[in-house]
Amino acid sequence: MIKTRFAPSPTGQLHIGSARTALFAFLFAKHNEGEFALRIEDTDQGRSTKEFEKNILEGLDWLGINHDGEILYQSSRLEIYKSAVEKLVQNGFAVEKDGAIVLQAKEALEKLGIPLEPIKTFVGWRGEKTRENGVAYFLKNIGDDLIHGKISGAISDTVLLRSDGTPTFHLAVVIDDEEMGITHVVRGDDHLSNTPLHIILQKLFNYNIPKYAHIPMILGTDRSKLSKRHAATAVSDYKKMGYLPEALVNFMALLGWNPKDDREIFSLDDLIREFKLENVNKSGAIFDIEKLNWMNGGYIQVESPKAKVESLKDFGVDELSVGESELISRGGFKTLQEAADYITQLRKTPEYDSSLLIFKKSDKEKTNIGLKTTSEKLSNADWSEELLQKALESVVSEKNLTNGDVFWPVRVALSGAEKSPSPVELLLALGKDESIKRITKAINGLENQN
Numbered sequence: 001m002i003k004t005r006f007a008p009s010p011t012g013q014l015h016i017g018s019a020r021t022a023l024f025a026f027l028f029a030k031h032n033e034g035e036f037a038l039r040i041e042d043t044d045q046g047r048s049t050k051e052f053e054k055n056i057l058e059g060l061d062w063l064g065i066n067h068d069g070e071i072l073y074q075s076s077r078l079e080i081y082k083s084a085v086e087k088l089v090q091n092g093f094a095v096e097k098d099g100a101i102v103l104q105a106k107e108a109l110e111k112l113g114i115p116l117e118p119i120k121t122f123v124g125w126r127g128e129k130t131r132e133n134g135v136a137y138f139l140k141n142i143g144d145d146l147i148h149g150k151i152s153g154a155i156s157d158t159v160l161l162r163s164d165g166t167p168t169f170h171l172a173v174v175i176d177d178e179e180m181g182i183t184h185v186v187r188g189d190d191h192l193s194n195t196p197l198h199i200i201l202q203k204l205f206n207y208n209i210p211k212y213a214h215i216p217m218i219l220g221t222d223r224s225k226l227s228k229r230h231a232a233t234a235v236s237d238y239k240k241m242g243y244l245p246e247a248l249v250n251f252m253a254l255l256g257w258n259p260k261d262d263r264e265i266f267s268l269d270d271l272i273r274e275f276k277l278e279n280v281n282k283s284g285a286i287f288d289i290e291k292l293n294w295m296n297g298g299y300i301q302v303e304s305p306k307a308k309v310e311s312l313k314d315f316g317v318d319e320l321s322v323g324e325s326e327l328i329s330r331g332g333f334k335t336l337q338e339a340a341d342y343i344t345q346l347r348k349t350p351e352y353d354s355s356l357l358i359f360k361k362s363d364k365e366k367t368n369i370g371l372k373t374t375s376e377k378l379s380n381a382d383w384s385e386e387l388l389q390k391a392l393e394s395v396v397s398e399k400n401l402t403n404g405d406v407f408w409p410v411r412v413a414l415s416g417a418e419k420s421p422s423p424v425e426l427l428l429a430l431g432k433d434e435s436i437k438r439i440t441k442a443i444n445g446l447e448n449q450n
Helices: 016-031 050-063 078-090 105-112 169-179 189-204 235-241 245-253 268-274 289-302 305-313 322-329 336-346 364-379 385-398 403-415 423-430 432-447
Strands: 003-006 035-040 094-097 100-103 118-123 129-145 149-156 158-161 184-188 211-215
Touching: 003 016, 003 184, 016 035, 016 050, 016 184, 016 211, 016 235, 016 245, 016 268, 035 050, 050 235, 050 245, 078 094, 078 100, 078 158, 078 169, 105 129, 105 149, 105 189, 129 189, 129 211, 149 189, 158 169, 169 189, 184 189, 189 211, 235 245, 245 268, 245 289, 289 322, 305 322, 305 336, 322 336, 322 423, 336 423, 364 385, 364 403, 364 432, 385 403, 385 423, 403 423, 403 432, 423 432
Parallel strands: 003 035, 184 211
Antiparallel strands: 094 100, 100 158, 118 129, 129 149
8 A cells, every 4th residue: 555654844834845745745645545644753852843833733734635644753753763773883884973873884885785986076966066074975876766767866974863862864764664654755856865875774774665756846936946035935824815725735736746738726636536646747846926826816716605704704704795705706806815805895984085986978967866866776676686787777778877877986886996896796795775875975975076
């Protein structure tokens, strides 16, 4: 059975890049009817906090990325790491230096029968030159990556257990993946350079070597590493700003994964059904906030009325009328915050200069007739979209007016703005009593205008 894992360190909030890694590992496991495990790498006691752990867990839960089984905490496994590394010391593959346990790269490679290719300056997988203290050994085609192909790189003497008894990332990740039964390691390609060392350790411990899949980094529009100058980087920030989890999951899935057609809208179930690692790109994925805004706006539009009510509660809107819900569904709101702000503002009695009521091709007299006749019609109208539209159209025809004489002043009277949804949409959102009240106020203001 396929088993993947997500192994965050609780030293910061759940980053959008980390969440995308978790999503890909989750989708791959579920597509193959496997399991997705969660491990908290909390051995850095100086920086790890329960607050960050809570942020990570809540973020995953909000996104719907649910793990199988119990969470594994590295901080509860220190004796396991110590016991394992002592075996390397006993076999001559590691030594104690200043209280720390250090892997001896030369002895390890000789034991494994891997030819020694010593180098003092070696080129990393991204093309950067890396200098090590002492000698490094280049390993060619040491393993396979499901996205990048053959894995090559260098290893050198490496600290495995610190003098305070805590394991380094390299030691803990290898032991934990083995004991958790991880079959596929899905992680960011910034870890690709670590993989040769991990494979050597797995061979020394006589562990199973999982299949590796290193997914591309998320880049800003300038193709540099995604940072706060490009967009918010924490998942919790997107929740606070009013992005829907369905939209964020859909958007993240397309950061590096290609469905091989022109589809862009996928539910989580769709993604589980469609996701394949062979469709993950090698090159970096561009984070386009405008595309996320477009996608989120679309998800807001199609939310059910009940879901809209629940979604907007966190943004100060406790209840929504049917008309208000339909107004949000017309589109134009990138986030829930924008939608909530609009509804909150719409509920306030508008303040405006009465001259705004007069359309540029109309006059005060025609505007006054249009508003008064509309008020009379609405007092006796059934409050439905079709009948309200007919009521406004009848005012135009019966009084020999234009749409500008009627629709424009009614819309301004209801919204107080030059640009707003249509009069019928506003009437439905505000309801009968409030609509007539605002139109009456407009009539009085127009009559008192000099």
